[in-house]
Amino acid sequence: MSNIVDVPVGPQHPALKEPLNITCYVDGEQVVGAKLRIGYNHRGIEKAGEYQTFIQNLYIAERICGICGIVHAFDLAQATEHIIGKEIPRRADYLRTIGLELNRIHSHLLWLGVAAHEIGFDTLFMYVWRDREVVMDVIEDFTGNRVTYALVTIGGVRRDLPQEKAEKMLRVMDALEETVKKYKEMCLNEKTIRMRCDGVGVLRKEDAIALCAVGPTIRASGVPFDIRADDPHAAYDEIPFKVVTYDTCDVTARILVRIDETLESINIVREAIKKMPSGPIRARLPRAVPVGEGVGRTEAPRGEVIHYVRSNGTDRPFRWKVRAPTLANLLSIPVMLTSKGDYVVYIADVPITFASIDPCLSCTDRAVKFVDVSSGKSWVWTFSQIKRMYWKDKPCWRERP
Amino acid sequence: MEGEAVIQELIDVLRTLLFPGFLFFVILGLFFEWIDRKFYAKLQNRVGPLYTGPWGLLQPLADFVKLMAKEDIVPEGAIKPIFSSVPVFALALSLFAALFLPVCGPQGIVSFPGDVIVLAVVLTLLVILVFLGGLSPASRYPEVGAERSVLQLLGYEIPLVASILGATAMTVGLGGSLSIEGIVNAQRDWWSILGFQALGFAIFLLAAQAELERVPFDIPEAETEIVAGWTTEYSGKKLALLRLARDVELAFLCGLGATLFLGGPWPGPLVPGLGGAIVSTIIFVIKSIVVLLLLTVIRAAMSRLRIDQMVNFAWKYLVPLSIFQLLLAVVVAPLMIHLLTL
Amino acid sequence: MPIFREVLRTAPKKRATLLYPFEKRDVPLDYRGRIEINYDLCVGCGLCVKECPSQALELVTLPDGKKKPRYYVARCTFCAQCVESCPRNAIKSTQIYELATYNRKAEVVEPCGTSR
Amino acid sequence: MTLEEELVSKLKERFGDRILEAKVQRARRIFVTVDRSAYKDVIRFLRNDVGVTHVSTISGVDAIDHFEVIPHLSYKGIVVSVRAIVPKDKPEIDTITDVIPGALFYEKEVHEMFGIDIKGHPDLTHLELPDDWPEGLYPLRKDVKLEELFRRITKERD
Amino acid sequence: MGLVDWARLRSPWVLHFNTGACNGCDIEVVAALTPRYDVERFGIRLVGSPRHADILIVTGPVTKQVEKRLKRVYEQMPEPKFVMAVGNCCASSGAFRNCYNVYPGLDNVIPVDVYVMGCPPKPEAIINGVVKLLEKLKKLKGGAS
């Protein structure tokens, strides 16, 4: 069989994601370097934003991504409010916080399910998604849709949370806490999961900092970098919560960070409902935004989201810049995939390492290009072929060193 | 005399074609797929097929008929003769294997001393077919799937054969012959699984799961990794036949498990004596379903292993264990029986 | 193997499935479904058209010279911004969410009340 | 003196006139405008002497009469936006990837969207745009109109 | 109704293709498979290979880069095949109308049989769309035979 194979169409799957290409440089069976190519999902939102009003942009921002949609809408609203320079009602802050945290819960559960499906554990996937449905119900009840919230608007929020809905939400949170604890137990004790995740995809603390990783990825490397704590937005300044970090820096750490964060989020939602002041939920702000610029930052489920907005005094932004968290984390992938000293990356570790940053562009095009550093030859493999290759080079009865 | 022979011949042909031969096993295969899907769904808190026939009972049939009627594409560059014949051979082979099973009496339709060995060979041939089926379309995913199935075969082949031989050894130890009939009759009042064969049964279940390429050994078909593995390029009729072959194989392996370890058509230790053909068939099917349900639980409660982990696991645990239990069956058990009967 | 326990525990449980077309869950009263325009209340100010993020509303001039919004359902993002923008409360969100169609171009609500 | 003001005065002290403007917009938001020549020195100073390690993103802006390149740095929860002015007739700027490696993708993005040359950048290929993107078409420049992009990229709209 | 038509209506296998969606519709399509909605009730199975599929579910506005691959997948599917556009950005580019890199609707690239409108549609609505598609199929057959 020849070594050179063309890039496959890639599994068209419940592909929750945008595609991406990785080039790995290998020496024998070790990966010694990696490079990325993204952009198959580029739509041109930033340009469109300059032709639409701020209000319209809120909704397109929400659709940059359906998984952490509210984060983008919130962030755009926040940056715009900074330009206008008016405070918004406190109750709106709390309602936004609830929205953001519900979003985090659903996103982390979703990831857990997808990761389970990834390793062929469909039953766990089914269970997690079944239990996630209750969160979706709460969200639907609160915002009017399961996925796109349309909750945040410039100057506040569009919907209030009446007493009875809040009580229902609290009940759901209590039940969910039990479930999530059960999953944590399961992930800690399930041998196959540990076998495939411990010591894999290590991102050392220094590297995580140098490459500006964000979210659970950097926190799993022991850095307590969490926008909610460092740069409190919404009502995070009044709600105590723990910034979860683990310091084993590997895939297991990333799983545990996400699960613990889910538990933390459940607490935040409870706390926010308890502390929420009464009052108006939005301030009427002018539709035309004064000249100026603003930067909004938010901690999305996958890490820091930043929006930069410039206004020239009309009702449309002059420039609107978005940076989603996955882009920030992608840069760490080549490092996780590079053998260095004692740390050896096998080709078979590539897929799971990649999935561990919770990339929103993972699987549609999961081909990896390899370049042999000694001969300069290059070829393309799918993730599956990698696994086969791995087997060939390592006789099965020998344990991995 | 002459007439009787003709009638006998006719009955044999009917037995082969209808009951308990081909038609019976095709229906049983479809039925087992339904049970498998339903129970799998149940374990996942779902309902599974529901609207096709009562409780979705006809779902596998609908799938089959639909695929038969669909356009059948032969991909460019495929080695056509092999690509097209693999599904037919796969179905023929699994049906052939099924003829050995003692469905309505202690004897299968085909039965001769040493038929157990033939069965083991047929099981291996089926995997070779997978290999050919995967290589012929000259496409990458199937290729990988095909290679994986052979790698996997290396892992579970020995345990599978060893567990079959273990069950056989009992009969040999008791003075029987190397045949299915002997094995079945040896379990007249005492099922193998209740004796020294419990371990053998467990090994058989795992190996059967691997032979059927189901979780945790669905590596050759790993959907998230290589689309649909070696079947990726098959469509229409050929896919229908392949799936049917899989179903028959499933029914066959469950039946084999029931035969070797659960006493086949014998009603059980407490109720001596063999019922009529119908009663035997019912008992046989029920026992097979028990095996099937166990296989389904395994499928639901495990994650897929990586190919290296699978082979590793097979060689480190399955192979030694299966040899150990074979020794147990060949040496220790007859000894004990000998001592007891002394 | 904690999952083994979980699987066996799940087996006797009642299904979590909702038999959808035959059983339906209640949709929240304030669900953001397809919108409904009350053309009697509408004064044709065009605010909704201006703020619709997906150009699902378009101002058309009726034969009598009045301006009213036309609604393209297949473009709508169901954000209910128009409900909020309308100064006359002429637009409402409904609970209708089962919106499948064979021809998206036919899913247009004309101001005179007929559908094209 | 708040942390924000302290940072601004530190910068002013160190760079004097080369800081064109520095203001604290609100809590945890600082905007600093620098001359293009001082851009890299400011970043290096922030990295080595102040201890800023994280760059959140780099925004490019086409401000009609000039371009702006604005890295948003993060320091103890404060966002420091350093604005470098880039004239239109010579659109180029130094890379900062050797100071903060995390800026790699963001500089690529600025390059492909605005056509600003990043001097010293290790790999100026496309980040988001497809490989067959028309040469010299920089979608976020103000003189590139949306209608033109539609015409050149996708077909007519209905 | 013949046996074949009966089978066809009861065994729709689907292939899911993301053409640049915001993931909102994708998670709803996946959610339709999970215990709460469990579309396996209808005999629906999610398959990975275009060769096995009867229905292509497309989500998202069709971006320029994805066009070629989408066409290829469509061509690989055996007849009879159907296309279902899920979400309004797939039907008409929805919120992305002003984005330069997307087509204004899936029907500019491949023929579409049924549109499920929503942004995103609830999983129930997606099931409803499938039911509608099956109805169309039934009628088609009725007219032909």
Ligand code: SF4
């Ligand atoms: S990464 Fe895996 S689980 Fe996710 S969509 Fe792709 S194949 Fe499915």
Ligand code: SF4
């Ligand atoms: S956010 Fe960035 S990647 Fe996404 S469409 Fe806009 S410009 Fe492209």
Ligand code: SF4
């Ligand atoms: S990081 Fe992922 S989830 Fe968040 S906006 Fe981007 S694609 Fe969506």
Ligand code: SF4
């Ligand atoms: S709901 Fe939103 S998208 Fe739909 S018509 Fe109203 S404003 Fe436009």
Ligand code: SF4
């Ligand atoms: S905003 Fe209300 S009154 Fe004005 S055009 Fe729209 S529907 Fe009519």
Ligand code: SF4
């Ligand atoms: S009073 Fe209301 S309806 Fe009348 S012009 Fe003012 S906003 Fe419009």
Ligand code: SF4
């Ligand atoms: S259908 Fe209605 S909107 Fe269209 S032209 Fe006739 S009256 Fe006017």
Ligand code: SF4
């Ligand atoms: S229809 Fe809406 S939710 Fe669905 S992919 Fe498009 S923008 Fe996202």
